[in-house]
Amino acid sequence: EQIEKNGYDHFMLKEIYEQPSAIVDTYRGRMLVDQGLIRMAGVDDNLTKFLNAKRIIIVACGTSWHAGLVAEYIFEDFARIPVEVEYASEFRYRNPVINQDDIVIAISQSGETADTMAAIKLAKEKGAFVFGVCNVVGSSISRETHAGAYTHAGPEIGVASTKAFTTQITVLSLIALKLAKEKGSISNSDFHLYLRELDLIPSKIEEALKSNEHITGVASEYKDASNFLYLGRGFNFPVALEGALKLKEISYIHAEGYPAAEMKHGPIALIDEMMPVVVIATRKGHYEKVISNIQEIKSRNGKIIGIVTEGDQEVRELADYVIEVPETVEAFTPLLTTIPLQLLSYHIALMLGKNVDQPRNLAKSVTVE
Numbered sequence: 075e076q077i078e079k080n081g082y083d084h085f086m087l088k089e090i091y092e093q094p095s096a097i098v099d100t101y102r103g104r105m106l107v108d109q110g111l112i113r114m115a116g117v118d119d120n121l122t123k124f125l126n127a128k129r130i131i132i133v134a135c136g137t138s139w140h141a142g143l144v145a146e147y148i149f150e151d152f153a154r155i156p157v158e159v160e161y162a163s164e165f166r167y168r169n170p171v172i173n174q175d176d177i178v179i180a181i182s183q184s185g186e187t188a189d190t191m192a193a194i195k196l197a198k199e200k201g202a203f204v205f206g207v208c209n210v211v212g213s214s215i216s217r218e219t220h221a222g223a224y225t226h227a228g229p230e231i232g233v234a235s236t237k238a239f240t241t242q243i244t245v246l247s248l249i250a251l252k253l254a255k256e257k258g259s260i261s262n263s264d265f266h267l268y269l270r271e272l273d274l275i276p277s278k279i280e281e282a283l284k285s286n287e288h289i290t291g292v293a294s295e296y297k298d299a300s301n302f303l304y305l306g307r308g309f310n311f312p313v314a315l316e317g318a319l320k321l322k323e324i325s326y327i328h329a330e331g332y333p334a335a336e337m338k339h340g341p342i343a344l345i346d347e348m349m350p351v352v353v354i355a356t357r358k359g360h361y362e363k364v365i366s367n368i369q370e371i372k373s374r375n376g377k378i379i380g381i382v383t384e385g386d387q388e389v390r391e392l393a394d395y396v397i398e399v400p401e402t403v404e405a406f407t408p409l410l411t412t413i414p415l416q417l418l419s420y421h422i423a424l425m426l427g428k429n430v431d432q433p434r435n436l437a438k439s440v441t442v443e
């Protein structure tokens with residue numbers, strides 16, 4: 075096991091650090107930046123279906139569901155296709171309206187999650203085309219779907235999902251960009267810009283990982299809190315959900331993720347000097363609005379940990395701590411803002427003496443319903 079951890083103390087940490095290379099493995103051979111091309115067999119072979127789709131329904135559980143939420147923003151923005159994101163467990167137990175021109179995308183790291191599998195079977199019965207985004211090659215879900223794309227993240231051992239999440243977002247971004255190009259819903263120059271930006275993400279994650287030591291300090295400051303709030307807007311709302319989930323899973327600290335603007339409809343009542351609030355406040359994406367959320371937290375004495383764009387000054391003046399990530403286009407910020415949140419939960423759990431790789435009561439793949 076020590077050998078498998080490759081010098082890291084835990085699989086989770088190793089997997090966090092593997093994200094730059096995992097993402098390269100995800101897009102290698104698929105994204106041809108110089109030629110301005112995206113090639114994905116599962117999509118290419120079914121291109122008409124994708125282009126004629128009236129709607130995409132994403133089904134998943136846990137962290138994969140969060141990747142689906144990020145994909146909703148990306149698909150709608152790039153490809154102008156309406157997207158619904160469903161918990162597989164809810165979808166399968168209602169009587170969902172599915173049409174033959176719907177595409178169902180099932181996202182699953184393990185490819186074995188029972189609820190996601192059941193949702194796929196239901197969608198197939200109703201005549202939908204089902205596309206899988208799995209990590210484990212040859213897994214049940216990858217076999218059950220009509221077509222798919224693997225994330226190629228390599229084995230993920232830590233129960234709390236990290237590199238699976240960012241590589242799922244990468245695959246889904248590639249699909250959205252490909253469809254956007256085919257449909258002409260983004261300009262050629264934007265398409266090229268996005269390819270170049272996606273290509274730069276691995277080195278920008280390397281950059282973001284350099285905050286590890288600084289994040290250790292933030293973790294030691296707040297590790298004894300009983301509650302955490304995570305806020306984000308737009309593309310980064312799902313990242314807030316994912317950040318909160320990571321903390322809950324491995325540190326057992328209660329954490330809630332919320333769209334920043336919804337704070338005033340409830341969570342603001344919880345804010346006092348005991349409440350650390352992690353706010354994703356990158357310069358792209360409702361920056362001024364998020365700043366006013368931060369001011370509201372500050373005036374109630376909440377503790378603010380801002381996830382900001384490199385060089386940011388405005389949030390720095392208001393926050394107790396800031397953690398910087400490099401700049402990128404708004405749609406790809408989740409691939410960067412996620413990194414400090416993974417590290418923060420890792421260090422807090424570690425300091426609290428929790429079993430980071432195998433948290434209590436959780437399983438890596440949930441094959442029961």
Ligand code: G6P
Pocket residue numbers: 135136137138181182183184185186187190233234235436437438439440
């Ligand atoms: C379990 C794991 C999570 C994972 C979820 C969905 O709850 O602990 O990390 O996100 O299942 O798993 P899947 O393999 O379908 O992505």
